[in-house]
Amino acid sequence: MGGERLKIILSLTPPLLIIFTLFFGGIFYGFLQSLGYQPAIGKYEINFSAYYNVMFSERYAKLFWTGLGLNLWVSFASTFLAAVFALFGALAIRKTFFAKTICNFIYSLNLPMPHLVVAVGIIFVFSQSGLLARLASQIGLIGSPGDFPVLVKDKYGLGIILAYIWKEAAFFFIILMSVLQSLGENFEELAQSLGANRWQRFRYVILPLVMPNLFSASIIVFAFSFGAYEVPALLGVIYPQMLPVMAFEFFLNPDLNARSEGMALSIIIAIIVMILVVFYFWLTQAKIRKD
Amino acid sequence: MNNNLKKINIYAIYLGAIILILPLIAFFINAFSFRWFYPQVIPKELSLQAWVRLKLIPKPGQRSFEGFIELWASNPTVIKALLNSLSIGFLVTIVSIIIALPAARVLGLLNFRFKKLIIFIMVSPTILPPIAFVLGLNINFISWGFSGNYFGVCLVHLVPIMPYVVLTMTGIFANYNPDFEHQARTLGANKTRTFLLITLPAIAPGMVVAALFAFLVSWSQYLLTFLIGAGKVMTLPLLVFSTASSGNPALTAAISIIFIFPAILILFFTSKFVSGESGATSGFGKI
Numbered sequence A: 001m002g003g004e005r006l007k008i009i010l011s012l013t014p015p016l017l018i019i020f021t022l023f024f025g026g027i028f029y030g031f032l033q034s035l036g037y038q039p040a041i042g043k044y045e046i047n048f049s050a051y052y053n054v055m056f057s058e059r060y061a062k063l064f065w066t067g068l069g070l071n072l073w074v075s076f077a078s079t080f081l082a083a084v085f086a087l088f089g090a091l092a093i094r095k096t097f098f099a100k101t102i103c104n105f106i107y108s109l110n111l112p113m114p115h116l117v118v119a120v121g122i123i124f125v126f127s128q129s130g131l132l133a134r135l136a137s138q139i140g141l142i143g144s145p146g147d148f149p150v151l152v153k154d155k156y157g158l159g160i161i162l163a164y165i166w167k168e169a170a171f172f173f174i175i176l177m178s179v180l181q182s183l184g185e186n187f188e189e190l191a192q193s194l195g196a197n198r199w200q201r202f203r204y205v206i207l208p209l210v211m212p213n214l215f216s217a218s219i220i221v222f223a224f225s226f227g228a229y230e231v232p233a234l235l236g237v238i239y240p241q242m243l244p245v246m247a248f249e250f251f252l253n254p255d256l257n258a259r260s261e262g263m264a265l266s267i268i269i270a271i272i273v274m275i276l277v278v279f280y281f282w283l284t285q286a287k288i289r290k291d
Numbered sequence B: 001m002n003n004n005l006k007k008i009n010i011y012a013i014y015l016g017a018i019i020l021i022l023p024l025i026a027f028f029i030n031a032f033s034f035r036w037f038y039p040q041v042i043p044k045e046l047s048l049q050a051w052v053r054l055k056l057i058p059k060p061g062q063r064s065f066e067g068f069i070e071l072w073a074s075n076p077t078v079i080k081a082l083l084n085s086l087s088i089g090f091l092v093t094i095v096s097i098i099i100a101l102p103a104a105r106v107l108g109l110l111n112f113r114f115k116k117l118i119i120f121i122m123v124s125p126t127i128l129p130p131i132a133f134v135l136g137l138n139i140n141f142i143s144w145g146f147s148g149n150y151f152g153v154c155l156v157h158l159v160p161i162m163p164y165v166v167l168t169m170t171g172i173f174a175n176y177n178p179d180f181e182h183q184a185r186t187l188g189a190n191k192t193r194t195f196l197l198i199t200l201p202a203i204a205p206g207m208v209v210a211a212l213f214a215f216l217v218s219w220s221q222y223l224l225t226f227l228i229g230a231g232k233v234m235t236l237p238l239l240v241f242s243t244a245s246s247g248n249p250a251l252t253a254a255i256s257i258i259f260i261f262p263a264i265l266i267l268f269f270t271s272k273f274v275s276g277e278s279g280a281t282s283g284f285g286k287i
Helices: A002-034 A049-056 A061-093 A100-108 A115-126 A131-138 A158-183 A186-193 A198-227 A230-235 A243-252 A257-290 B002-031 B049-053 B065-073 B077-109 B115-127 B131-144 B150-174 B179-186 B191-219 B223-229 B236-246 B249-270 B279-284
Strands: none
Touching: A002 A257, A002 B077, A002 B115, A002 B131, A002 B150, A049 A061, A049 A257, A061 A100, A061 A158, A061 A198, A061 A243, A061 B002, A100 A158, A100 B002, A115 A131, A115 A158, A115 A230, A115 B002, A115 B236, A115 B249, A131 B002, A158 A198, A158 A230, A186 A198, A198 A257, A230 A243, A230 B236, A243 A257, A243 B131, A257 B115, A257 B131, B002 B049, B002 B249, B049 B249, B077 B115, B077 B150, B077 B191, B077 B236, B077 B249, B115 B150, B131 B150, B131 B223, B150 B191, B150 B223, B179 B191, B191 B249, B223 B236, B236 B249
């Protein structure tokens, strides 16, 4: 028994060591710095003034609250829309038709694509001189590039949302396809023989069956888009600015006092996402217990 | 009626596929046409100028075998970044598998106290955003001397990869029957032989998938490399980002094509393993 315990401890130590020193260590040190503890510039006192400055000072309050609003808007909109598109795609693609394998491959193509590349692709397609604008001008819808709506680097975060939809729809799609495959069509046929129409079959049969997986995938996507840097950095504007970009820019500020504010921001992002993690973990555990 | 609906359904799928593939088309047009002015949809002439400027293809007239070798031997930025990305990816993948193997075995096969807590701790880096730990870690790394070098970048890449490799392989071991090992041992095989002939073949397919995705996670890492590498370790995502910010579409597209090539290759080879059931898929959300 003692030997087994030693084996467990020895096996688990290396990965836990990495996660504790690098990940939790990083968060802890960032938290200390956000409290104003910066030995490098001779500051040892501990207070919450960085948090206060970020959220309520005249200088940053507007930037922070608009940023938080933008964060919530972008994450909610992109998660919801990506899930909806993927759901309809997955439901439609189950039937056999010409070139199904190719379509399937294209629908999962964005899965391994780095977010950075998807963001660049969105610029190429949706900017005012992008592929869509050219197509629109070719069929006479618009004249000069200025006539095309601003969809990239816009203040509503539309370009960012588009990039996340592109990328995460593939993620939802794969998850939904496997759920639908494992369910088969028996439930639907049963409902149909009982007289349920298309809408009823979707609303009362399919949706409740895919909902648990759809929901846990949504938490992952929401948490990711809430804290990711690359996409809003490439596709966003200076004001309003998403929180991860704002945190990063505070951090790179030559003024070392701004560093505490940057750390405070990253801790705030982490806390919001942490609430989601706990929720997600509770959800998956509940699911495992049920199984 | 029903037939019409079916047709609309199928056309909608085709339309969706075309929309999804538009960025990829735009990448190729941009990369192979240097002067693609608005409002042309199809460029007037094809050009390799972007590739010449990136020093990946020699100037016209020097496009012989020797010309290519000479050009690539001059160590252009893209090749340097490509080699860095590849070597960091390989190294980190191998190290993470070696570290994860015993842990995943224990987590998959045994039951013990605090197991749920340990899994929870392992999962947390896959969900919490990198920016939450990397800003603080950056300052620690500077004082430890890991900042701005290759070793530090490899170390920080382990954070997003480690939990994910451990979890995927835990899933493999949860469906693994260790009785075969006992049989091999009673028949006289030593520990190494048992591992090589019994354990490894059983877990190999899952391990390969975990390794490919671990590589992909490292391959697409921007923020961690940028902050810990402090601009001294150049990788492909850093190059894509800086070129995209400076706004030359042809150069950006050419580098991006090199950058996405392994991703598409990996999807192609693993598509039959990729399903919502496997833990591997959730890793995709982080790339």
